[in-house]
Amino acid sequence: MAGTLAEKVWDAHVVRRGSNGAPDLLYIDLHLVHEVTSPQAFEGLRLTDRTVRRPDLTIATEDHNTPTVDIDKPIADLTSRTQIQTLRTNAAEFGIRLHSLGDADQGIVHVVGPQLGLTMPGLTVVCGDSHTSTHGAFGALAFGIGTSEVEHVLATQTLPLNPFKTMAITVDGTLRPGTTAKDIILAVIARIGTGGGQGYVLEYRGEAIRALSMEARMTICNMSIEAGARAGMIAPDETTFEYLKGRPHAPEGAAWDEAVAYWSTLKSDDDAVFDAEVVLDAADLEPFVTWGTNPGQGLPLSARVPVPAEIADEAERATAERALEYMALTPGMPLRDIAVDTVFIGSCTNGRIEDLRAVADVVKGKHKAESLRVLVVPGSARVRLQAEAEGLDRIFLDFGAEWRNAGCSMCLGMNPDQLAPGERSASTSNRNFEGRQGKGGRTHLVSPLVAAATAIRGTLSSVADLADDGADAPAPDLLPA
Amino acid sequence: MEKFTTHTGVGVPLRRSNVDTDQIIPAVYLKRVTRTGFEDALFAAWRGDPEFVLNQPAYANGSVLVAGPDFGTGSSREHAVWALKDYGFKAVVSSRFADIFRGNSGKQGLLAAVVAPEDIELIWKVLETRPGTEVTVDLEARTVTCDDVVARFEVDDYTRWRLMEGLDDIGLTLQHADEISAYEATRASWRPRTLPAKHLPPVEVAAARPVG
Ligand code: SF4
Numbered sequence: 195m196a197g198t199l200a201e202k203v204w205d206a207h208v209v210r211r212g213s214n215g216a217p218d219l220l221y222i223d224l225h226l227v228h229e230v231t232s233p234q235a236f237e238g239l240r241l242t243d244r245t246v247r248r249p250d251l252t253i254a255t256e257d258h259n260t261p262t263v264d265i266d267k268p269i270a271d272l273t274s275r276t277q278i279q280t281l282r283t284n285a286a287e288f289g290i291r292l293h294s295l296g297d298a299d300q301g302i303v304h305v306v307g308p309q310l311g312l313t314m315p316g317l318t319v320v321c322g323d324s325h326t327s328t329h330g331a332f333g334a335l336a337f338g339i340g341t342s343e344v345e346h347v348l349a350t351q352t353l354p355l356n357p358f359k360t361m362a363i364t365v366d367g368t369l370r371p372g373t374t375a376k377d378i379i380l381a382v383i384a385r386i387g388t389g390g391g392q393g394y395v396l397e398y399r400g401e402a403i404r405a406l407s408m409e410a411r412m413t414i415c416n417m418s419i420e421a422g423a424r425a426g427m428i429a430p431d432e433t434t435f436e437y438l439k440g441r442p443h444a445p446e447g448a449a450w451d452e453a454v455a456y457w458s459t460l461k462s463d464d465d466a467v468f469d470a471e472v473v474l475d476a477a478d479l480e481p482f483v484t485w486g487t488n489p490g491q492g493l494p495l496s497a498r499v500p501v502p503a504e505i506a507d508e509a510e511r512a513t514a515e516r517a518l519e520y521m522a523l524t525p526g527m528p529l530r531d532i533a534v535d536t537v538f539i540g541s542c543t544n545g546r547i548e549d550l551r552a553v554a555d556v557v558k559g560k561h562k563a564e565s566l567r568v569l570v571v572p573g574s575a576r577v578r579l580q581a582e583a584e585g586l587d588r589i590f591l592d593f594g595a596e597w598r599n600a601g602c603s604m605c606l607g608m609n610p611d612q613l614a615p616g617e618r619s620a621s622t623s624n625r626n627f628e629g630r631q632g633k634g635g636r637t638h639l640v641s642p643l644v645a646a647a648t649a650i651r652g653t654l655s656s657v658a659d660l661a662d663d664g665a666d667a668p669a670p671d672l673l674p675a
Numbered sequence: 676m677e678k679f680t681t682h683t684g685v686g687v688p689l690r691r692s693n694v695d696t697d698q699i700i701p702a703v704y705l706k707r708v709t710r711t712g713f714e715d716a717l718f719a720a721w722r723g724d725p726e727f728v729l730n731q732p733a734y735a736n737g738s739v740l741v742a743g744p745d746f747g748t749g750s751s752r753e754h755a756v757w758a759l760k761d762y763g764f765k766a767v768v769s770s771r772f773a774d775i776f777r778g779n780s781g782k783q784g785l786l787a788a789v790v791a792p793e794d795i796e797l798i799w800k801v802l803e804t805r806p807g808t809e810v811t812v813d814l815e816a817r818t819v820t821c822d823d824v825v826a827r828f829e830v831d832d833y834t835r836w837r838l839m840e841g842l843d844d845i846g847l848t849l850q851h852a853d854e855i856s857a858y859e860a861t862r863a864s865w866r867p868r869t870l871p872a873k874h875l876p877p878v879e880v881a882a883a884r885p886v887g
Binding site: 209210216219221223224233234237238241242244247249250251252253265266273276277280291296297298299300310311312314317340341342345346349350351352354442443445449450452453456575576578579599 | 706708709710711751753779782783833843844845847848849851852854855858859862863864865866867868869870872873874875877878879880881
């Protein structure tokens with residue numbers, strides 16, 4: 195029978211089929227753990243005298259609470275320090291591999307898995323974190339779970355689950371210069387809404403997706419959850435295999451050949467039936483930015499802030515009004531006129547090496563606008579080392595940016611990297627909820643290229659705006675065709 | 676999980692509807708790293724009020740909470756169930772529960788019994804006129820008994836069976852440990868293992884500092 199990619203991966207992991215409405219029992223190949231959602235799960239094991247069934251399929255890293263400066267000193271915030279200390283104790287007690295602050299493989303859990311070569315096509319990957327959807331970029335079925343489920347996976351390496359629905363998101367055409375994967379996913383979320391993906395696994399396909407690098411694919415899958423989806427997936431191809439080959443945990447020799455042969459079968463059959471379908475043309479896309487307080491409230495950068503009075507639907511109008519009030523924006527003002535106080539470059543959405551390279555390309559030899567601060571936070575210590583080896587850190591420092599250690603940082607402000615009340619940021623992260631980056635902080639979600647251009651001009655900008663300024667032209671391939 | 680067949684304990688009348696999980700346990704308590712010891716956090720905002728039902732000695736050792744409709748709405752936090760259990764509650768009786776709360780209760784062995792609103796009213800009257808009256812919740816017969824009030828309650832068959840067998844989700848899954856092992860035996864060798872750890876050559880990571 196014809197199947198979708200998601201169904202194929204699902205079927206390959208069924209330990210036991212549920213009957214009479216009982217859920218299937220699904221095997222989990224890789225369990226990622228971080229300090230925030232795991233303490234009660236380990237405590238639960240202790241209370242019931244259970245152990246971790248497969249420490250060898252489990253890996254932990256410190257990310258949400260870690261400071262990005264002075265990592266050689268004790269963590270100042272007590273709650274943060276306790277959570278991290280608890281993870282260290284639990285990892286030691288249950289024999290789980292942990293990458294701690296100061297370790298070269300420490301970093302955001304969704305950056306670390308792929309870079310170690312642990313994330314592979316055809317796996318089931320879970321983590322007590324909604325952005326686990328990132329790993330779907332490899333053709334893995336990857337989704338976030340709650341703390342009880344974390345405990346369940348630790349104890350049994352399985353999860354009882356009812357099948358998800360499937361949605362095909364086809365992105366045809368070619369991206370225009372200056373537009374990126376981030377613009378695709380922001381446009382998708384604006385199209386289907388923050389609840390549009392509820393209960394679904396989204397499969398991204400089409401010419402524009404095939405053309406993306408692995409890192410760009412991760413950006414897209416990462417934000418599937420912002421459309422409410424359980425997971426996002428992209429069928430593996432040469433780009434995927436190329437990325438994986440030679441990574442520390444990638445298979446070698448005969449195992450590699452066997453793996454590639456299997457991975458090559460992981461695609462939706464031509465006659466597979468999806469429960470829903472959405473089609474977009476990449477050539478229509480412009481750099482996208484959000485104006486409101488959820489990731490679905492986004493528009494092309496050339497647009498104006500919505501005028502609530504013009505919105506027919508009453509509930510939608512009220513939502514827009516509330517968002518604009520919180521964001522302190524004037525209805526109808528051009529998005530390009532919005533001045534920001536902070537530019538944050540990082541997170542599991544856009545904190546990988548390609549993102550940093552893209553930013554460095556734009557800001558090289560320039561200086562940031564005086565009015566703002568720029569924070570560059572690599573997604574992992576490995577990304578930071580790589581960037582330093584390439585001299586990107588010098589470019590950022592000369593630009594006037596702060597070059598930090600790896601972690602979630604200002605994506606959610608659990609560490610000291612926060613917006614002050616009323617401050618406004620252009621951020622390459624994934625959530626613009628009220629207070630997400632600090633109490634009273636206002637967030638505009640943007641791509642790394644828009645973040646870079648904004649850091650130069652002080653207001654939300656695209657790289658094309660830089661060329662219009664007549665300033666040193668950016669690299670030619672970034673200019674509009 | 677302990678087996679639940681029948682439980683008898685002091686009934687606590689909570690005459691409020693729409694008790695959301697923020698009221699059951701405020702967000703500040705979510706920073707804790709433990710799974711037990713949440714008894715002090717239960718209804719924290721209300722416990723300061725001497726009139727609050729749990730502050731009255733006759734109800735202080737209650738173990739059956741009889742609440743108004745729409746109990747457990749709002750945030751999905753499992754801490755709400757932990758707090759009720761840690762305080763000593765074995766069952767919550769209401770005419771309507773929020774889905775996620777009911778799901779979480781089932782997982783944790785707290786019985787969420789759905790009783791008709793008229794019956795809740797009758798039970799409240801008994802508990803209020805004679806504070807300290809015991810309530811019996813019989814899962815086998817699906818009845819709640821309080822003095823001369825005998826009310827039927829609803830609970831889905833699957834949850835009932837699990838509670839009566841004392842099986843939490845994990846316990847249930849572990850009954851199939853053989854099948855899990857059999858599945859594991861068939862896994863392809865290329866599937867990744869985190870141990871032994873493989874690295875690129877390890878490097879020392881120094882602290883980065885901000886400019887200026
Ligand atoms: S970077 Fe942000 S979204 Fe990603 S795991 Fe960390 S907090 Fe979550």
